[in-house]
Amino acid sequence: xxxxxxxxxxxxxxxxxxxxxxxxxxxxxxxxxxxxxxxxxxxxxxxxxxxxxxxxxxxxxxxxxxxxxxxxxxxxxxxxxxxxxxxxxxxxxxxxxxxxxxxxxxxxxxxxxxxxxxxxxxxxxxxxxxxxxxxxxxxxxxxxxxxxxxxxxxxxxxxxxxxxxxxxxxxxxxxxxxxxxxxxxxxxxxxxxxxxxxxxxxxxxxxxxxxxxxxxxxxxxxxxxxxxxxxxxxxxxxxxxxxxxxxxxxxxxxxxxxxxxxxxxxxxxxxxxxxxxxxxxxxxxxxxxxxxxxxxxxxxxxxxxxxxxxxxxxxxxxxxxxxxxxxxxxxxxxxxxxxxxxxxxxxxxxxxxxxxxxxxxxxxxxxxxxxxxxxxxxxxxxxxxxxxxxxxxxxxxxxxxxxxxxxxx
Amino acid sequence: xxxxxxxxxxxxxxxxxxxxxxxxxxxxxxxxxxxxxxxxxxxxxxxxxxxxxxxxxxxxxxxxxxxxxxxxxxxxxxxxxxxxxxxxxxxxxxxxxxxxxxxxxxxxxxxxxxxxxxxxxxxxxxxxxxxxxxxxxxxxxxxxxxxxxxxxxxxxxxxxxxxxxxxxxxxxxxxxxxxxxxxxxxxxxxxxxxxxxxxxxxxxxxxxxxxxxxxxxxxxxxxxxxxxxxxxxxxxxxxxxxxxxxxxxxxxxxxxxxxxxxxxxxxxxxxxxxxxxxxxxxxxxxxxxxxxxxxxxxxxxx
Numbered sequence: 183x184x185x186x187x188x189x190x191x192x193x194x195x196x197x198x199x200x201x202x203x204x205x206x207x208x209x210x211x212x213x214x215x216x217x218x219x220x221x222x223x224x225x226x227x228x229x230x231x232x233x234x235x236x237x238x239x240x241x242x243x244x245x246x247x248x249x250x251x252x253x254x255x256x257x258x259x260x261x262x263x264x265x266x267x268x269x270x271x272x273x274x275x276x277x278x279x280x281x282x283x284x285x286x287x288x289x290x291x292x293x294x295x296x297x298x299x300x301x302x303x304x305x306x307x308x309x310x311x312x313x314x315x316x317x318x319x320x321x322x323x324x325x326x327x328x329x330x331x332x333x334x335x336x337x338x339x340x341x342x343x344x345x346x347x348x349x350x351x352x353x354x355x356x357x358x359x360x361x362x363x364x365x366x367x368x369x370x371x372x373x374x375x376x377x378x379x380x381x382x383x384x385x386x387x388x389x390x391x392x393x394x395x396x397x398x399x400x401x402x403x404x405x406x407x408x409x410x411x412x413x414x415x416x417x418x419x420x421x422x423x424x425x426x427x428x429x430x431x432x433x434x435x436x437x438x439x440x441x442x443x444x445x446x447x448x449x450x451x452x453x454x455x456x457x458x459x460x461x462x463x464x465x466x467x468x469x470x471x472x473x474x475x476x477x478x479x480x481x482x483x484x485x486x487x488x489x490x491x492x493x494x495x496x497x498x499x500x501x502x503x504x505x506x507x508x509x510x511x512x513x514x515x516x517x518x519x520x521x522x523x524x525x526x527x528x529x530x531x532x533x534x535x536x537x538x539x540x541x542x543x544x545x546x547x548x549x550x551x552x553x554x555x556x557x558x559x560x561x562x563x564x565x566x567x568x569x570x571x572x573x574x575x576x577x578x579x580x581x582x583x584x585x586x587x588x589x590x591x
Numbered sequence: 592x593x594x595x596x597x598x599x600x601x602x603x604x605x606x607x608x609x610x611x612x613x614x615x616x617x618x619x620x621x622x623x624x625x626x627x628x629x630x631x632x633x634x635x636x637x638x639x640x641x642x643x644x645x646x647x648x649x650x651x652x653x654x655x656x657x658x659x660x661x662x663x664x665x666x667x668x669x670x671x672x673x674x675x676x677x678x679x680x681x682x683x684x685x686x687x688x689x690x691x692x693x694x695x696x697x698x699x700x701x702x703x704x705x706x707x708x709x710x711x712x713x714x715x716x717x718x719x720x721x722x723x724x725x726x727x728x729x730x731x732x733x734x735x736x737x738x739x740x741x742x743x744x745x746x747x748x749x750x751x752x753x754x755x756x757x758x759x760x761x762x763x764x765x766x767x768x769x770x771x772x773x774x775x776x777x778x779x780x781x782x783x784x785x786x787x788x789x790x791x792x793x794x795x796x797x798x799x800x801x802x803x804x805x806x807x808x809x810x811x812x813x814x815x816x817x818x819x820x821x822x823x824x825x826x827x828x829x830x831x832x833x834x835x836x837x838x839x840x841x842x843x844x845x846x847x848x849x850x851x852x853x854x855x856x857x858x859x860x861x862x863x864x865x866x867x868x869x870x871x872x873x874x875x876x877x878x879x880x881x882x883x884x885x886x887x888x889x890x891x892x893x
Contacts, residue, residue, distance in 0.1 A: 252856070419729045419751045423724075554858075556854070556859055566838075567843075
């Protein structure tokens with residue numbers, strides 16, 4: 183009851199402030215660490231005199247994204263929203279449904295402070311700025327439990343090939359060589375194997391230029407073959423329902439390795455594991471020194487109320503301020519998008535990533551935004567089928583992949 | 592009708608005669624026109640366009656359909672719903688009827704049994720799916736429990752076996768649906784006049800023969816109702832798949848509704864999703880129209 187009274191009082195005070203604007207912000211950050219990170223944003227926004235109305239949507243991005251899009255299309259836009267950067271957002275921008283943030287971006291020199299540039303690129307359409315990247319996540323990691331290898335008299339792999347060579351020995355000991363979670367993690371693993379084995383040039387020829395010849399190349403076939411090798415050694419009975427369960431198999435030593443983004447680090451940290459001692463992380467799966475720069479961005483749907491528009495611009499500015507960037511990313515376990523903030527608290531794995539971010543030749547272009555979600559879904563369907571159905575040969579998969587790319591827009 | 596003293600004429604006939612009943616039927620007529628016919632027309636029209644995230648009137652002919660029928664996931668979905676439909680319809684109807692007959696033997700505690708059998712139907716498909724997902728999970732469900740009892744070779748891995756996963760869907764679907772069919776058919780059995788039974792007994796007809804030759808034909812209406820309810824449930828199958836298998840392993844337990852939903856909302860390809868739903872509609876019509884002609888044909892013999 184006391185709490186309620188306090189909340190009512192707070193609400194009353196809030197209404198009293200002339201400047202305060204309620205801004206509904208939708209996102210799908212609902213796990214423990216994520217919610218704590220969002221709370222940092224809300225705290226900072228409220229401290230400026232506005233009011234952050236939290237619109238968390240449970241479920242992953244694939245659940246939340248359709249809800250968010252249909253609200254914007256249905257004429258009931260939220261104040262701001264986390265959204266998958268990519269072609270869907272691009273279509274909304276072209277339909278004139280998104281707030282142009284160029285003014286704030288120029289005033290705050292976003293183009294100069296955000297690094298690497300590939301993080302900011304998807305937010306820029308026709309020279310205007312439509313979204314705010316808030317963090318960098320990289321997908322391209324292989325996580326290994328060191329103890330599993332050492333206890334069984336094996337060397338801890340430092341390359342992908344060494345890791346694959348150890349599969350038979352691991353299976354003999356009853357250890358899952360590579361753990362897998364739900365369907366999206368299978369596609370995720372394929373995406374990493376693809377870019378690392380076939381190389382970023384081939385990936386760009388396929389994703390950016392939609393080159394069918396590149397799909398029919400030997401490099402691409404090698405990537406499919408590598409994925410087929412993983413498939414052949416994989417026991418479907420060990421597939422888990424959630425991504426973090428698959429990561430936990432590695433943490434507890436039931437599995438040797440897991441391909442997952444850098445958010446897996448949070449799971450290792452919670453379990454009290456130390457990078458370099460208990461576990462190893464190989465960027466680019468140990469094939470090549472590469473790191474990609476995915477991440478989360480906030481979009482601001484156009485609104486009729488000028489007060490909300492003003493509040494949107496205030497929030498946009500705030501999201502990229504140095505203090506908020508540090509506070510938010512420390513909780514989120516991701517890397518700040520500004521290069522000019524303190525990152526000395528990052529752990530060994532994150533330090534590896536930071537070193538790679540600094541070298542533009544080792545940063546992969548953002549590939550997620552080059553394909554429509556339609557094409558991504560077709561690829562996911564194909565890869566899921568390929569991974570579970572051993573009767574589909576590498577050649578079949580290559581042909582079908584070529585068909586998808588041929589019809590991609 | 593001059594004698595009634597009311598004005599007549601075209602306008603009057605069209606709008607004012609039986610005004611209250613016309614007023615009452617208006618919402619239904621509007622619903623049919625706007626929702627059923629209007630939305631169906633919209634769906635079919637846009638299935639011929641290149642609509643992506645937003646609907647557009649950029650017509651591309653049959654391209655969406657060509658892609659749909661070439662798509663391996665769609666082919667799997669259609670095959671799955673056919674298998675699921677045939678097996679679950681047959682099983683729920685046959686077993687549901689047998690249960691109803693047994694229930695009709697004036698047993699003790701009938702209402703207790705009826706409630707127990709109907710309970711699964713009170714659960715949503717999501718709950719059913721999650722419960723069976725735990726039971727059938729090879730790592731900690733039935734398989735592991737039996738193995739722990741000492742039968743080490745026991746295998747029940749339907750959820751992770753791409754050839755058997757449709758069986759897992761059937762188990763959960765049938766578990767949920769049979770009790771409901773039983774209750775509907777039991778109501779039908781109860782509506783048969785006791786005199787019919789007495790007459791059959793007097794004539795010395797065996798009970799099984801009475802059921803097949805007299806009772807079942809008399810329950811025709813109940814069977815048609817049950818068939819329509821169960822059948823439409825099969826076409827709409829979506830939530831059970833999402834909760835139980837998520838379409839996996841791979842794409843081996845995908846169904847058409849999930850395809851429509853994924854492509855319309857997740858993948859932002861409205862044209863493809865509408866083409867798939869148009870095909871679903873056509874399939875239902877192909878089954879329904881001959882049946883309707885048969886059912887409502889003019890009968891000279893009565």
